[in-house]
Amino acid sequence: MTATETLSLTEIEDLAFRALVKAGTTEGNARPLAIATAMTEADGVSSHGLAYIPIYAQHVKCGKVDGSARPVIANPRPAVLIADAATGFAHSAIDVGFARLIPLAREMGVAVLAIHNSYNCGVLGVHTRRLAEAGLVGLGFTNAPASIAPSGGAKPVLGTNPFSIAAPDAQGNAAILIDQSASTIAKSEVMKHAREGKTVPEGWVLDADGHPTTDPDAGLKGSMVPSGGYKGVGIALTVEIMAAALTGAALGTQASPFSGTAGGPPRTGQFFVAIDPGATAGADFQAKLAHLLASFHDQDGARLPGDGRKACRERAQREGVVVDADLLAKVRALV
Amino acid sequence: MTATETLSLTEIEDLAFRALVKAGTTEGNARPLAIATAMTEADGVSSHGLAYIPIYAQHVKCGKVDGSARPVIANPRPAVLIADAATGFAHSAIDVGFARLIPLAREMGVAVLAIHNSYNCGVLGVHTRRLAEAGLVGLGFTNAPASIAPSGGAKPVLGTNPFSIAAPDAQGNAAILIDQSASTIAKSEVMKHAREGKTVPEGWVLDADGHPTTDPDAGLKGSMVPSGGYKGVGIALTVEIMAAALTGAALGTQASPFSGTAGGPPRTGQFFVAIDPGATAGADFQAKLAHLLASFHDQDGARLPGDGRKACRERAQREGVVVDADLLAKVRALV
Numbered sequence: 001m002t003a004t005e006t007l008s009l010t011e012i013e014d015l016a017f018r019a020l021v022k023a024g025t026t027e028g029n030a031r032p033l034a035i036a037t038a039m040t041e042a043d044g045v046s047s048h049g050l051a052y053i054p055i056y057a058q059h060v061k062c063g064k065v066d067g068s069a070r071p072v073i074a075n076p077r078p079a080v081l082i083a084d085a086a087t088g089f090a091h092s093a094i095d096v097g098f099a100r101l102i103p104l105a106r107e108m109g110v111a112v113l114a115i116h117n118s119y120n121c122g123v124l125g126v127h128t129r130r131l132a133e134a135g136l137v138g139l140g141f142t143n144a145p146a147s148i149a150p151s152g153g154a155k156p157v158l159g160t161n162p163f164s165i166a167a168p169d170a171q172g173n174a175a176i177l178i179d180q181s182a183s184t185i186a187k188s189e190v191m192k193h194a195r196e197g198k199t200v201p202e203g204w205v206l207d208a209d210g211h212p213t214t215d216p217d218a219g220l221k222g223s224m225v226p227s228g229g230y231k232g233v234g235i236a237l238t239v240e241i242m243a244a245a246l247t248g249a250a251l252g253t254q255a256s257p258f259s260g261t262a263g264g265p266p267r268t269g270q271f272f273v274a275i276d277p278g279a280t281a282g283a284d285f286q287a288k289l290a291h292l293l294a295s296f297h298d299q300d301g302a303r304l305p306g307d308g309r310k311a312c313r314e315r316a317q318r319e320g321v322v323v324d325a326d327l328l329a330k331v332r333a334l335v
Numbered sequence: 336m337t338a339t340e341t342l343s344l345t346e347i348e349d350l351a352f353r354a355l356v357k358a359g360t361t362e363g364n365a366r367p368l369a370i371a372t373a374m375t376e377a378d379g380v381s382s383h384g385l386a387y388i389p390i391y392a393q394h395v396k397c398g399k400v401d402g403s404a405r406p407v408i409a410n411p412r413p414a415v416l417i418a419d420a421a422t423g424f425a426h427s428a429i430d431v432g433f434a435r436l437i438p439l440a441r442e443m444g445v446a447v448l449a450i451h452n453s454y455n456c457g458v459l460g461v462h463t464r465r466l467a468e469a470g471l472v473g474l475g476f477t478n479a480p481a482s483i484a485p486s487g488g489a490k491p492v493l494g495t496n497p498f499s500i501a502a503p504d505a506q507g508n509a510a511i512l513i514d515q516s517a518s519t520i521a522k523s524e525v526m527k528h529a530r531e532g533k534t535v536p537e538g539w540v541l542d543a544d545g546h547p548t549t550d551p552d553a554g555l556k557g558s559m560v561p562s563g564g565y566k567g568v569g570i571a572l573t574v575e576i577m578a579a580a581l582t583g584a585a586l587g588t589q590a591s592p593f594s595g596t597a598g599g600p601p602r603t604g605q606f607f608v609a610i611d612p613g614a615t616a617g618a619d620f621q622a623k624l625a626h627l628l629a630s631f632h633d634q635d636g637a638r639l640p641g642d643g644r645k646a647c648r649e650r651a652q653r654e655g656v657v658v659d660a661d662l663l664a665k666v667r668a669l670v
Contacts, residue, residue, distance in 0.1 A: 245616070280581045280606075303565070
């Protein structure tokens, strides 16, 4: 049995904040990342919560991310915001950007935020959820170093590139939250199997020649299997157009790795579209959304995307989050 | 061997136009649909080209679509256009809407068009391609009668709901065109197998209890398999939020069928986002896009979405399109 400890969300945020600041992150940059870390743990996505704090600290120290970067926002057209993340944390650029994106989307009916010179933004749904909590439909796209090959090819050209959409209910909660990568399985799962010396199921990875393999190391040197075959490639390519081409960020084939200390800043991108449903559909939006939710919830056993995270979140707010003791010791050692 | 005849694109457009007008469609409504029919045949998507003309004609006659509808456009917020398709052809609402969407997107940097009271829009990529040819990145979403069940459920709640993205090169062509449904295979393929009395491969459809079947009729009474499992449901749900909830259109569970004469107008929706890449990334957009295209084209055998249709289109412009003689006789009989 693994030793664990239960922390409140405030304790998680505080611990993450102090570790990031100690590593050389400014308080202004550490705060949004610490908040997102607590939100991610609350959502039950432990792979991207406190587990990332040692990596973030390492990346501040080696210069893969600039802990004291100041994101710069511009408004070149009425409904467009662009953010230069200045090789700092994506979370800071998103935080500063959303403060302007949300009122702009309400005013214009729709507005976009295009971020370049950025970094891994963690769980994308943590960000789109904030747009839903502001009463907007939020679409998000973020790219990553290439690990998916084109159909008919074997050399990776696209990252596992997730997209996310969050839709608000009338009370200002995310009624639906979809957040999914373009690959069959997250790359972090393959890396975990490699670390633990376990084989992976067939259908997760391909070797460098494009052949199926159950060896995670061969897969990491090869490519990730796209979800649903060529349609997964289509999703990854859609995200690459939005998050890299439309932002001027580094493509997946140009970006340095998100792990390790080599290669300098990855300079990847994020793209967000915020739409005011009151502008496009008036009161019909909530009526349709409620009917859509009911069609899932009225069916025994049917799962609505986002319900799992919501249940985790409600429990975490009441009872706190169970954290692995070894991980906790590692993060506390950074403070 | 099947008898065929080769028609020029102009001949296809003209034949479609005359058949639609003869059925009771106004000339103004028949033209954009006839143009799209020729574009669809040029792209090699024969399942949605002239083959749909007898269905369109039947639907005008039975009132599933109003051939003399006049779409009404409103501009409730600076970057938002909404269109009431007035139970007419989607193509007319898109045509009138795009005439305003394109200049608005250039001015605002981004603009959206939300269409309700609409109908089957045919091949979605035909429309997003027009946005790319205007120098914009075009995203499109359209919903359909429910045929995909939620994960863990068996009753359909979402259509095969395609999305599309088109990205422009510097010469005003669609450099990339993605257009894919949320199911493993198009529903029209299952219907074709049912008509021909053939079984379908496993993995295409599920029966009414949610079990795999190779019987196309059982599948049509059951549900379509989502591409990549729960991630395909996520795509279908994303499209439903965009094309139905955000437009106030009929949900997939509310819409009448796209085939047959029962149920009146389907009243489904379309949603388009048009983004000016010059506003979000300046000259970097074309540089990144060219690099992205090269990463596909430099790899022997790798397929870039849209290249297949582009090759068809170039051949069709030179040599015309080969059309099945029986289908042609059927369409000519309508004129």
